[in-house]
Amino acid sequence: xxxxxxxxLLIYTGGTIGMIHNEETGTLESFNFKHLMxxxxxxxxxxxxxxxxxxxxxxxxxxxxPDVWVKLVKVIQENYDRYTxxxxxxxxxxxxxxxxxxxFMLNNLSKPVILTGSQxxxxxxxxxxxxxxxxxIEIAGAVENGEPVVQEVCIYFENHxxxxxxxxxQNAENFNAFHSCNYPNLADVGIHIKYEQVYFRKNTEKKxxxxxxxxxxxxxxxxxxxxxxxxIVEAVLNVPGLRGVVLKTFxxxxxxxxxxxxxxxxxxxxxxxxxxNVTQCLEGAVDMTRYETGMQLLETGVVSGHDITTxxxxxxLMVLLGNEPDIKKVREKMSVSIAGEIS
Ligand code: ASP
Numbered sequence: 001x002x003x004x005x006x007x008x009l010l011i012y013t014g015g016t017i018g019m020i021h022n023e024e025t026g027t028l029e030s031f032n033f034k035h036l037m038x039x040x041x042x043x044x045x046x047x048x049x050x051x052x053x054x055x056x057x058x059x060x061x062x063x064x065x066p067d068v069w070v071k072l073v074k075v076i077q078e079n080y081d082r083y084t085x086x087x088x089x090x091x092x093x094x095x096x097x098x099x100x101x102x103x104f105m106l107n108n109l110s111k112p113v114i115l116t117g118s119q120x121x122x123x124x125x126x127x128x129x130x131x132x133x134x135x136x137i138e139i140a141g142a143v144e145n146g147e148p149v150v151q152e153v154c155i156y157f158e159n160h161x162x163x164x165x166x167x168x169x170q171n172a173e174n175f176n177a178f179h180s181c182n183y184p185n186l187a188d189v190g191i192h193i194k195y196e197q198v199y200f201r202k203n204t205e206k207k208x209x210x211x212x213x214x215x216x217x218x219x220x221x222x223x224x225x226x227x228x229x230x231x232i233v234e235a236v237l238n239v240p241g242l243r244g245v246v247l248k249t250f251x252x253x254x255x256x257x258x259x260x261x262x263x264x265x266x267x268x269x270x271x272x273x274x275x276x277n278v279t280q281c282l283e284g285a286v287d288m289t290r291y292e293t294g295m296q297l298l299e300t301g302v303v304s305g306h307d308i309t310t311x312x313x314x315x316x317l318m319v320l321l322g323n324e325p326d327i328k329k330v331r332e333k334m335s336v337s338i339a340g341e342i343s
Contacts, residue, residue, distance in 0.1 A: 015091030061091025085140030099164025269301030
């Protein structure tokens with residue numbers, strides 16, 4: 001692996017990593033890139049040429065919006081040939097959504113796009129930001145046999161490199177903030193970076209990068225729970241303009257056996273709304289043929305999301321509905337892997 005002559009574009013969107021404490025209110029607020037750079041002089045010595053791109057508006061990632069995803073993929077496309085890889089500094093709160101969205105919007109990716117951030121600001125003595133950032137840069141600049149080692153959208157956090165569209169934020173306290181659901185880590189980092197190449201996605205056909213910039217935000221996550229009311233489900237499924245629903249069901253994709261629920265779901269799918277069945281469990285997959293309580297959903301036209309995460313299912317729906325006019329194709333694609341998001 002050769003780290004010289006590699007260059008990485010560091011894209012700064014915001015998040016705790018670059019925040020400072022507001023002395024008056026005691027809250028954390030976004031600060032500018034110069035503040036961030038002041039705390040990482042190591043960047044000059046890391047053997048990788050790092051250049052930066054700073055978004056006009058630095059945000060807490062709770063303010064993340066699909067328009068920012070569009071901007072991110074455009075920045076990556078415009079700079080694609082000039083860099084070995086890309087590192088995106090992002091808040092942890094919605095990082096899994098952004099990583100998933102980018103994986104669907106950047107088609108035929110053959111370079112690394114690594115999202116990272118931190119739980120403590122970079123200026124704090126015990127910050128986790130420095131290690132996260134430096135290792136992300138090393139991974140984004142890693143080349144083997146003239147090709148980038150990683151060729152997909154990932155999150156690097158607290159010693160783990162994970163496929164972006166498999167991640168979920170699991171902890172708001174520990175440094176180990178992310179979990180990779182139903183998929184092994186792509187690398188574990190200690191003294192060495194141990195890449196698990198068998199799990200990598202590669203653009204073997206060497207197709208050129210293609211970006212999708214359309215999205216349809218008329219989607220919703222509907223979580224089932226014991227005692228859920230007809231009036232509530234009815235109201236959600238009849239929201240004007242609604243086009244997609246991520247239905248969070250029990251266990252392997254099961255729902256209560258209520259006639260009214262099945263009728264409402266069937267009516268919605270008949271109106272062209274795409275309903276995707278996703279489990280409320282952190283691990284495991286939907287299998288609607290396993291129990292009668294799942295089988296009934298199949299008959300309403302609900303499609304299986306298998307072992308996809310909620311974050312990934314939601315943004316995949318947005319991206320597909322924004323780019324694919326044929327609803328039948330959207331339904332088909334929701335049930336298969338298009339970017340490594342389903343096993
Ligand atoms: N609220 C912050 C954000 O997501 C949290 C973080 O960065 O860890 O921007």
